[in-house]
Amino acid sequence: MSLALDEAAQDLLFREARTAHTFTDEPVTDEQVRTVYDLVKYAPTAFNQCPLRITLVRSAQARARLVRHMAPGNRAKTAAAPLVAVLSADNEFHEELPRLLPHFPQAKDLIYAERPVREASALLNTALQVAYFIIGVRAAGLAAGPMSGFDAAAVRKEFLDDDHTPLVVLALGRPGPDAFRARGPRLDADEVITTV
Amino acid sequence: MSLALDEAAQDLLFREARTAHTFTDEPVTDEQVRTVYDLVKYAPTAFNQCPLRITLVRSAQARARLVRHMAPGNRAKTAAAPLVAVLSADNEFHEELPRLLPHFPQAKDLIYAERPVREASALLNTALQVAYFIIGVRAAGLAAGPMSGFDAAAVRKEFLDDDHTPLVVLALGRPGPDAFRARGPRLDADEVITTV
Numbered sequence: 001m002s003l004a005l006d007e008a009a010q011d012l013l014f015r016e017a018r019t020a021h022t023f024t025d026e027p028v029t030d031e032q033v034r035t036v037y038d039l040v041k042y043a044p045t046a047f048n049q050c051p052l053r054i055t056l057v058r059s060a061q062a063r064a065r066l067v068r069h070m071a072p073g074n075r076a077k078t079a080a081a082p083l084v085a086v087l088s089a090d091n092e093f094h095e096e097l098p099r100l101l102p103h104f105p106q107a108k109d110l111i112y113a114e115r116p117v118r119e120a121s122a123l124l125n126t127a128l129q130v131a132y133f134i135i136g137v138r139a140a141g142l143a144a145g146p147m148s149g150f151d152a153a154a155v156r157k158e159f160l161d162d163d164h165t166p167l168v169v170l171a172l173g174r175p176g177p178d179a180f181r182a183r184g185p186r187l188d189a190d191e192v193i194t195t196v
Numbered sequence: 197m198s199l200a201l202d203e204a205a206q207d208l209l210f211r212e213a214r215t216a217h218t219f220t221d222e223p224v225t226d227e228q229v230r231t232v233y234d235l236v237k238y239a240p241t242a243f244n245q246c247p248l249r250i251t252l253v254r255s256a257q258a259r260a261r262l263v264r265h266m267a268p269g270n271r272a273k274t275a276a277a278p279l280v281a282v283l284s285a286d287n288e289f290h291e292e293l294p295r296l297l298p299h300f301p302q303a304k305d306l307i308y309a310e311r312p313v314r315e316a317s318a319l320l321n322t323a324l325q326v327a328y329f330i331i332g333v334r335a336a337g338l339a340a341g342p343m344s345g346f347d348a349a350a351v352r353k354e355f356l357d358d359d360h361t362p363l364v365v366l367a368l369g370r371p372g373p374d375a376f377r378a379r380g381p382r383l384d385a386d387e388v389i390t391t392v
Contacts, residue, residue: 001231004337009205013331014238034385035197041382042210044330046344048380054389062392100380124344124363127323134240134324135209135331141200148242148320159392167320184244184296186237189230193250196258196355 013138018180020143021077023173028083030056032140033172040136045125047107048100051093052129055086055159065158070169071149081145081171086159087133088166089126091119123165130168137172143179145171209334214376216339217273219369224279226252228336229368236332241325243303244296247289247318248325251282251355261354266365267345277341277367282355283329284362285322287315319361326364333368339375341367 003010011017033056045051057066066086067079078084094112098105112118130146137144147169155166199206207213229252241247253262259280266274274280290308294301308314326342333340343365351362 001225001227003231003235003335005205005208005335006202009201010235010335012201014235014328017238019240029197030389030391031197033389035199037385037388039199039206039210041388042213042379043327044215044340044342046342048382050383050388052388056389056391058391096383100383102380103377121344123319124323127320128327128330131239131324131327132210132331135328139199139201139206144240146240146242148317181299183238184298186244187246187292187296189233192233192237192246192248193226193229193252195226195252195254 013135017138018143018183020145020171020173020175020179021181022176022179023081023143023171024176026082026174028142028172032142033085036133036136036140039139040129040132043129043132045128046121047097047104047111049093049097049121049125050100050129051090051122051126052133053088053090053164055088057084057086057159066155066169069151069154069158070147074147074149074169077145077171078147078169082173085170085172086155086166087126087130087168087170088160088164089122090164091115091122092163093122094118119165123167126167134170142172143175147171209331213334214339214379216341216367216369216371216375217377218372218375219277219339219367220372222278222370224338224368228338232329232332232336235335236325236328239325239328241321242317243293243300243307245289245293245317245321246296246325247286247322248329249284249286249360251284253280253282253355258355262351262365265347265350265354266343270343270345270365273341273367274343274365278369281366281368282351282362283322283326283364283366284356284360285318286360287311287318288359289318290314315361319363322363330366338368339371343367
């Protein structure tokens with residue numbers, strides 16, 4: 001069966017795209033990040049809550065502060081990538097809902113009045129947006145290096161506030177020497193899909 | 197700035213793709229689902245854990261059991277879509293890690309020995325895979341209708357077991373009459389991206 005998406009795009013986004021572990025020195029510009037965001041922002045979240053927030057860690061001093069909180073295996077890559085972004089959930093996303101969800105502005109108070117409900121929902125929907133963003137980085141011809149191994153409480157304290165939860169630290173750039181590990185096997189469709 | 201991904205593919209996956217609320221009767225085949233899965237399975241998860249599991253709710257009896265547990269606003273769509281899938285996290289994903297992560301098989305016991313650690317990590321990484329799958333459904337030329345409004349405990353009991361957590365129920369098919377609501381506004385890049 002063939003997909004509507006052409007083979008070259010399938011390769012770019014999924015089959016040939018790989019998680020990079022080293023990068024060249026070529027900068028990643030704010031314009032590139034905005035272009036990626038302006039594409040992937042359209043992908044769906046529950047009640048259009050759009051909870052993803054992106055912190056670009058650009059200054060040398062900020063980068064050093066971030067590296068300290070990464071798991072040891074992620075430090076070299078975090079230090080060396082041309083750009084690193086902290087992708088976090090805004091647990092107070094409901095404040096924007098009257099504007100984002102004009103056909104049901106009551107969602108702010110009817111559904112998301114309680115903080116634990118917001119935190120759980122922001123976690124799920126931010127993770128969706130993180131994945132859209134990774135696909136968008138690949139759509140820009142860049143490689144992404146998503147990392148979840150870091151001290152989340154420390155990163156929150158260093159760069160965010162109590163209303164934001166960091167989910168993923170993402171290295172971005174052009175792949176450098178020996179950027180790719182051997183790709184691990186994936187589960188077969190038969191192992192993942194069942195029918196009832 | 198232009199992306200490496202061509203404009204038609206950008207439109208197909210993000211700009212023109214929309215969450216569908218009604219569908220035609222055209223069936224969605226197992227082959228289509230497998231083709232989508234076989235593309236998006238390559239997108240990254242932490243330590244290649246691949247925790248997403250897909251339950252296709254095909255029989256009329258199973259569909260009726262699922263509809264009962266959906267939020268009222270999601271019932272008609274869940275009942276009428278040509279195919280509905282329960283997308284869940286396998287909290288025992290670590291059992292497959294020695295095979296999926298051959299360069300670091302010790303991850304199974306060193307990192308994921310404790311169930312709460314696995315549950316938190318499976319939640320994040322399954323959500324990433326849910327988003328990849330939504331993009332893949334769009335790549336197949338189909339519309340996706342992701343829903344998080346359902347009784348998760350009841351859906352788990354009905355279709356899964358204690359080791360699996362349902363995250364999203366996904367309707368799939370070709371858009372039917374009045375399938376699309378007006379698209380809500382998105383946050384501007386300036387509202388989402390900050391630099392340190």
